[in-house]
Amino acid sequence: MLSSVFGPYAQDDEFGSRSINPMELYHNQVTRAQGSFSLRMFHRSWGIMLIQANISAPCTVLDFPTRDDFARELKANQYDVVGISSIIVNVAKVREMCRIIRRVSPHSVIVVGGHVAAIPGIETMIDADHIVRGEGVSWMRRYLGEDENAPIRHPAIVSGMRTRIMGIRLPERKGATAATIIPSVGCPMGCNFCTTSAFFGGKGKFVNFFETGDELFDVMNCMERELKVHSFFVMDENFLLHRERALRLLERMKEAGKSWTMSVFASANAIRKYTMQELVELGVSWLWMGLESPRASYSKLGGADTRQLTRELREHGIRVQGSTIIGLEHHTPDNIVAEIEHAVSHDTDFHQFMLYTPVPGTPLYQQMAEQGRLLRDVDYADVHGQFKFNFEHAAISRDDSKRFLDWAFWRDFEANGPSLYRISRTLLTGWKRYKDWPDARVRERFAREMARLSGIYGSALWAMERRFRKVNLNVSQQIRALRQEFKRESGVVSRMMPAVLGPVLLWTTRREEKRLARGKTYEPPTILERTNWVEA
Numbered sequence: 001m002l003s004s005v006f007g008p009y010a011q012d013d014e015f016g017s018r019s020i021n022p023m024e025l026y027h028n029q030v031t032r033a034q035g036s037f038s039l040r041m042f043h044r045s046w047g048i049m050l051i052q053a054n055i056s057a058p059c060t061v062l063d064f065p066t067r068d069d070f071a072r073e074l075k076a077n078q079y080d081v082v083g084i085s086s087i088i089v090n091v092a093k094v095r096e097m098c099r100i101i102r103r104v105s106p107h108s109v110i111v112v113g114g115h116v117a118a119i120p121g122i123e124t125m126i127d128a129d130h131i132v133r134g135e136g137v138s139w140m141r142r143y144l145g146e147d148e149n150a151p152i153r154h155p156a157i158v159s160g161m162r163t164r165i166m167g168i169r170l171p172e173r174k175g176a177t178a179a180t181i182i183p184s185v186g187c188p189m190g191c192n193f194c195t196t197s198a199f200f201g202g203k204g205k206f207v208n209f210f211e212t213g214d215e216l217f218d219v220m221n222c223m224e225r226e227l228k229v230h231s232f233f234v235m236d237e238n239f240l241l242h243r244e245r246a247l248r249l250l251e252r253m254k255e256a257g258k259s260w261t262m263s264v265f266a267s268a269n270a271i272r273k274y275t276m277q278e279l280v281e282l283g284v285s286w287l288w289m290g291l292e293s294p295r296a297s298y299s300k301l302g303g304a305d306t307r308q309l310t311r312e313l314r315e316h317g318i319r320v321q322g323s324t325i326i327g328l329e330h331h332t333p334d335n336i337v338a339e340i341e342h343a344v345s346h347d348t349d350f351h352q353f354m355l356y357t358p359v360p361g362t363p364l365y366q367q368m369a370e371q372g373r374l375l376r377d378v379d380y381a382d383v384h385g386q387f388k389f390n391f392e393h394a395a396i397s398r399d400d401s402k403r404f405l406d407w408a409f410w411r412d413f414e415a416n417g418p419s420l421y422r423i424s425r426t427l428l429t430g431w432k433r434y435k436d437w438p439d440a441r442v443r444e445r446f447a448r449e450m451a452r453l454s455g456i457y458g459s460a461l462w463a464m465e466r467r468f469r470k471v472n473l474n475v476s477q478q479i480r481a482l483r484q485e486f487k488r489e490s491g492v493v494s495r496m497m498p499a500v501l502g503p504v505l506l507w508t509t510r511r512e513e514k515r516l517a518r519g520k521t522y523e524p525p526t527i528l529e530r531t532n533w534v535e536a
């Protein structure tokens with residue numbers, strides 16, 4: 001059995017769950033200040049899904065169990081091996097799960113992997129038989145006596161589930177949500193704070209599951225058929241850095257007439273190796289880029305003017321998610337506000353703010369440990385970059401780190417409005433630019449998104465405009481201008497929709513605000529999937 005750690009997650013408890021750190025990536029570190037406009041969704045535990053798809057032993061994946069679910073499954077079946085995948089904040093849950101396994105299924109071998117394995121002295125903190133650092137598919141294949149070099153089989157992964165915004169849960173039709181593709185893990189840029197880079201080897205290292213554009217094309221083709229999707233969430237820390245692979249993929253897409261959409265992560269230096277046309281033809285429609293700080297010297301920024309780059313990407317219909325670090329070494333109470341204003345002035349579609357955080361396994365952690373600057377009494381459950389510093393900063397106190405972080409989220413929302421408005425704006429800009437483009441694949445992609453979304457976005461904009469009228473007139477007016485533009489560019493049906501759907505969305509938005517004020521939280525469903533299974 002392969003399991004993620006147990007829930008519930010969005011609460012404060014002795015196992016390290018934290019209400020400010022729910023199992024909702026966007027809500028906990030990107031849109032958390034946006035209230036009922038926050039994008040809320042859950043993502044599966046892709047690592048254990050990938051391992052399951054690549055072993056021939058009978059295997060159960062148990063995702064988001066409760067403690068009772070976990071114990072029940074252990075009692076119901078005889079598991080030779082129980083694997084637990086976890087990040088660092090959940091180390092107390094791993095400890096508890098090991099304890100449950102020893103009690104309920106004493107013959108099972110316990111394997112623990114994921115970022116939690118990077119904690120110094122983890123062997124003495126949990127009762128596991130094996131701690132796996134780095135990539136887990138080859139480890140598990142080796143352990144089971146299977147061929148660790150066999151080609152990777154990619155599981156069919158729907159990228160998000162139970163998506164919720166403005167108080168509405170979006171329908172989960174087949175094909176409506178992107179498929180997740182995992183071409184590589186790790187990133188060779190090796191930024192000092194980066195956990196994923198460090199975990200898979202650090203500077204200069206990464207692991208390719210799919211080496212070539214041809215291999216990647218075949219996998220995407222398969223997923224397109226199986227999940228009925230045109231869009232892909234590419235889970236690769238720095239997808240565009242592998243230029244040869246990306247351009248070969250583009251060639252194959254052109255040959256086959258594929259009008260695919262891709263959401264990717266990439267560093268500024270990698271993005272600048274492509275023309276805007278190449279990115280658009282490749283189907284890049286959403287891009288997560290580290291902005292960090294105007295004074296940061298990370299080589300991935302390569303001296304790029306990130307504001308100019310962001311503007312250009314958005315002008316080509318590419319939604320940008322920026323990421324900024326709060327609490328870098330040069331930050332002081334005197335300059336941090338200007339740095340946050342600089343970040344906000346990028347006017348990205350989404351903006352993640354994260355505290356500078358020495359996380360076990362990273363070069364930054366090593367450096368802080370050597371300098372004796374790690375704070376000893378910080379619980380690992382609070383080392384996630386969304387609460388307070390876990391190290392001694394030269395100029396900013398621990399409490400102030402939280403204040404500046406919270407202010408950054410608030411300021412971005414106040415200045416730029418809800419991300420839903422911003423992505424509508426970028427989509428419309430892209431559609432206007434490319435609706436008559438010579439490449440039919442590109443035209444089709446923008447037309448598809450526009451047709452699917454214009455009525456919905458128009459209605460959401462109607463509701464947003466009214467919602468912000470009294471609290472933020474500037475944002476409300478910007479939303480109004482965009483709504484008028486949508487109206488002009490939309491078909492008749494889409495033009496009519498806001499009058500009907502808009503008031504409904506305004507009502508659901510207000511209802512959601514009341515629910516959130518009462519402390520409403522959301523949890524992912526428990527999922528159990530078996531492969532190579534023979535019923536007794």
Ligand code: SF4
Pocket residue numbers: 187188189190191194195196197237238267290300
């Ligand atoms: S470029 Fe991004 S993914 Fe790569 S090491 Fe730096 S922070 Fe990590």
